[in-house]
Amino acid sequence: MSFRRKITRRQFIKGAAIAGGAMMLPIKWFGRGTAYAFGQSPSVPKFTIPLPGLGPGGIPVASPTSMVDPVTNLLTDYYTITARQSYHDFHPDLPGTGSKIWGYAPEGGVTSQGYLGGVIVAQKDRPVRLKVKNKLPKVHPLPVDKTIMGAESSEAENRMTVHLHGGLVPWNSDGGPYSWFTPGGLNYKQGVSFKNPGPVQGSAEYYYPNQQSARLVWYHDHALGITRLNAYAGLASAYIIRDPIEQALIRNNVIPSREIPLVLQDKTFVDGTDPNYTRGVAGDLWYPYLYEPDRWAYGPNEDPPRNVIGLLPSPSVVPEFFSDTIVVNGAVYPYARVEPRHYRFRILNGSQARFYNLQLYYADSSSGTEANLANPGPRMIQIGTEGGFLPRPVALKNQQIGFDLITGNANQYTLLLAPGERADVIIDFSSCSAGSKLILYSDAPAPFPMGDPLNDYTTQGTSPNTRTLLQFQVVPRVGAKDPPSLSFLELIANGSLGVGALAGALLPAIEKCDLRQATRVRDLTLNEDFDEYGRLIQFLGTNVATGSGPPPVFGRKYDDAPTETPEDGDMEVWRIFNLTGDTHPIHFHLVNVQVLSRRPFDAASYKGTPAFTGPARNPDANELGWKETVRMNPGEMTEVVMKFDLPKGKFMNNLPLSTRTGVTGHEYVWHCHILEHEEHDMMRPLIVKP
Numbered sequence: 001m002s003f004r005r006k007i008t009r010r011q012f013i014k015g016a017a018i019a020g021g022a023m024m025l026p027i028k029w030f031g032r033g034t035a036y037a038f039g040q041s042p043s044v045p046k047f048t049i050p051l052p053g054l055g056p057g058g059i060p061v062a063s064p065t066s067m068v069d070p071v072t073n074l075l076t077d078y079y080t081i082t083a084r085q086s087y088h089d090f091h092p093d094l095p096g097t098g099s100k101i102w103g104y105a106p107e108g109g110v111t112s113q114g115y116l117g118g119v120i121v122a123q124k125d126r127p128v129r130l131k132v133k134n135k136l137p138k139v140h141p142l143p144v145d146k147t148i149m150g151a152e153s154s155e156a157e158n159r160m161t162v163h164l165h166g167g168l169v170p171w172n173s174d175g176g177p178y179s180w181f182t183p184g185g186l187n188y189k190q191g192v193s194f195k196n197p198g199p200v201q202g203s204a205e206y207y208y209p210n211q212q213s214a215r216l217v218w219y220h221d222h223a224l225g226i227t228r229l230n231a232y233a234g235l236a237s238a239y240i241i242r243d244p245i246e247q248a249l250i251r252n253n254v255i256p257s258r259e260i261p262l263v264l265q266d267k268t269f270v271d272g273t274d275p276n277y278t279r280g281v282a283g284d285l286w287y288p289y290l291y292e293p294d295r296w297a298y299g300p301n302e303d304p305p306r307n308v309i310g311l312l313p314s315p316s317v318v319p320e321f322f323s324d325t326i327v328v329n330g331a332v333y334p335y336a337r338v339e340p341r342h343y344r345f346r347i348l349n350g351s352q353a354r355f356y357n358l359q360l361y362y363a364d365s366s367s368g369t370e371a372n373l374a375n376p377g378p379r380m381i382q383i384g385t386e387g388g389f390l391p392r393p394v395a396l397k398n399q400q401i402g403f404d405l406i407t408g409n410a411n412q413y414t415l416l417l418a419p420g421e422r423a424d425v426i427i428d429f430s431s432c433s434a435g436s437k438l439i440l441y442s443d444a445p446a447p448f449p450m451g452d453p454l455n456d457y458t459t460q461g462t463s464p465n466t467r468t469l470l471q472f473q474v475v476p477r478v479g480a481k482d483p484p485s486l487s488f489l490e491l492i493a494n495g496s497l498g499v500g501a502l503a504g505a506l507l508p509a510i511e512k513c514d515l516r517q518a519t520r521v522r523d524l525t526l527n528e529d530f531d532e533y534g535r536l537i538q539f540l541g542t543n544v545a546t547g548s549g550p551p552p553v554f555g556r557k558y559d560d561a562p563t564e565t566p567e568d569g570d571m572e573v574w575r576i577f578n579l580t581g582d583t584h585p586i587h588f589h590l591v592n593v594q595v596l597s598r599r600p601f602d603a604a605s606y607k608g609t610p611a612f613t614g615p616a617r618n619p620d621a622n623e624l625g626w627k628e629t630v631r632m633n634p635g636e637m638t639e640v641v642m643k644f645d646l647p648k649g650k651f652m653n654n655l656p657l658s659t660r661t662g663v664t665g666h667e668y669v670w671h672c673h674i675l676e677h678e679e680h681d682m683m684r685p686l687i688v689k690p
Contacts, residue, residue, distance in 0.1 A: 063107035096283030115330035150225025166217035299534025324464035384424030387626025418585035418587035420673035
């Protein structure tokens with residue numbers, strides 16, 4: 001059971017069911033007053049600005065120079081980007097002339113910096129070398145807590161590194177937490193695992209072999225102690241890998257060529273009314289800086305109280321952050337114009353902690369800005385995840401969140417995306433008449449799955465609102481109708497066509513892991529406790545207790561001795577037991593995994609050996625491909641299999657090995673991708689021994 005609240009959402013669901021049995025699913029939030037969980041953004045109208053696309057006037061796409069790499073003799077694309085501070089107009093009605101951001105500015109062809117800028121489009125098996133310059137100013141635009149690991153007062157606020165999230169890369173190009181570096185100069189510093197210096201001080205060079213199939217990956221900051229702040233400030237962008245199979249599917253009109261990225265984030269903006277907030281003026285990005293014991297459990301208030309250092313620091317890390325305003329592709333509540341055709345959407349949940357249950361509804365006719373939940377729009381057909389194409393397309397019903405009354409976990413949803421997860425979906429707007437409007441809608445509770453109504457913003461017509469994300473405006477079609485072949489994947493997903501030879505000819509086969517080759521089964525745990533200041537803190541751990549109980553303590557700090565140390569080529573099954581009250585999106589560096597099963601167990605009685613309380617259930621249909629960010633629910637064991645294959649090629653010759661952890665090998669990590677959890681301290685080293 002979570003430490004988080006005196007009365008959790010799970011307890012509320014159970015209590016309501018026992019009291020009268022009148023609770024109906026899906027659960028609706030009750031009304032509330034005007035108090036919100038975090039600072040409120042200035043109100044702006046919804047759906048008055050267009051969705052930024054890729055290219056001029058939208059999200060900048062980086063341009064490479066191509067040459068034969070002197071190390072590998074392979075034709076290689078070279079990119080240069082600079083991390084620097086600038087200003088971005090999220091919405092014209094926000095105060096000021098733009099919000100202060102940190103971001104990537106691509107060089108070569110496109111030199112202007114834009115939010116989410118530096119999108120890289122790569123080709124399978126054609127390497128990329130990425131040179132990154134750190135030109136960030138000394139003072140961070142957001143409040144920095146100096147009490148957490150890696151962000152101590154002696155460390156610079158403008159440290160950075162680059163992690164290719166989902167990339168199969170050498171460990172020294174993975175952008176791990178200790179691989180940070182500062183701008184060049186007299187005060188230049190670098191992390192102990194920084195092994196990829198660029199041509200000049202204050203720069204780094206990353207090597208990405210792209211030995212992966214077509215997929216959407218992304219790159220973002222991963223510097224120890226300030227990852228959550230750097231990413232929120234804007235150090236993130238997309239990285240798209242293409243391959244011949246995908247190109248043939250597009251050329252043969254099986255997958256639409258009309259492709260639209262959707263990067264979903266929630267942000268809060270400074271309204272200028274808090275005199276104690278000193279890291280921004282009205283219209284800038286706002287980030288919480290106080291730990292509130294009346295909102296989150298606090299060690300000294302527990303029975304028995306925890307022995308802590310003293311007063312809570314300010315600024316302080318917080319357990320999670322749920323903003324009040326939705327941003328898509330860097331625009332606050334944009335609209336997108338679509339014709340009655342098929343479109344392909346590449347969706348990334350780039351939020352700090354907020355989950356999305358994406359659905360599509362026609363807009364309410366009276367306002368055009370709110371979703372009419374009784375009038376669903378076209379189904380989404382999912383064809384891929386963060387690991388590439390699925391083995392077969394999946395039709396997603398437009399349905400709201402529903403919960404299992406026994407476990408409290410969601411058992412009904414449409415397209416559920418946790419932070420870090422991606423989805424590749426097709427939507428056919430052919431049945432939508434010109435002039436109609438549709439709303440991309442989400443009703444996922446925050447935190448997930450139990451939720452707190454204070455984190456659910458539902459203002460009508462304007463912000464703050466975290467349910468209506470994007471408006472589609474259907475315009476008349478120009479030209480001929482789409483060919484029938486663009487409906488094949490939808491027909492297969494709906495069961496209207498067989499899935500045999502036809503499906504195999506459309507989507508590439510997914511290689512299954514042979515469990516007979518697994519060399520080890522590991523039992524691991526997700527944990528929650530209090531830190532030395534009495535604040536909530538999350539940990540990963542094994543099934544071996546690290547401290548005296550009761551209850552037994554299994555969590556381990558990031559800097560504790562590594563326990564996950566497979567050898568190159570090993571295949572392992574990990575059974576991960578969630579002892580907390582939250583669903584955690586667990587992200588694996590280096591490897592993709594396959595979800596095998598989920599199974600409920602008695603978390604309260606867990607002492608290293610589980611007491612299962614029900615049968616195992618299969619992964620969802622849209623989890624049957626490869627993944628590297630996996631949702632793990634409270635009171636459930638999530639079973640995954642992975643093979644620890646290092647990248648292959650001449651670039652691995654003479655690669656220095658990491659010795660930082662005391663185990664010599666290739667240094668990666670695995671962690672929760674709720675960024676506040678990852679930072680404090682839900683991350684562990686993953687050392688692959690040669």
